[in-house]
Amino acid sequence: MATRVVIVGGDAAGMSAASQAKRRRPELEIVAFEQGPYISYSA
């Protein structure tokens, strides 16, 4: 079973953390929650 990383917040910090985690550990399952309608797309 894959290790799941849950990120709360989809702006700069959240999406940077998600992309860094996935680059370093591609096997991780990343789930991000964002309360608003938009996420950062340049992290």
Ligand SMILES: Cc1cc2nc3c(=O)[nH]c(=O)nc-3n(C[C@H](O)[C@H](O)[C@H](O)COP(=O)(O)OP(=O)(O)OC[C@H]3O[C@@H](n4cnc5c(N)ncnc54)[C@H](O)[C@@H]3O)c2cc1C
């Ligand atoms: C007026 C203003 C102008 C700025 N101008 C610039 C600029 O020109 N250039 C620049 O580089 N920086 C600028 N900044 C700074 C930049 O906006 C912040 O450094 C950056 O947005 C911080 O990102 P963050 O992900 O840490 O936090 P935030 O942007 O605060 O993101 C947090 C995210 O978490 C979400 N969230 C919070 N609680 C929950 C929850 N319980 N469940 C789900 N989602 C949740 C929020 O909806 C939000 O999307 C500015 C900031 C302000 C206030």
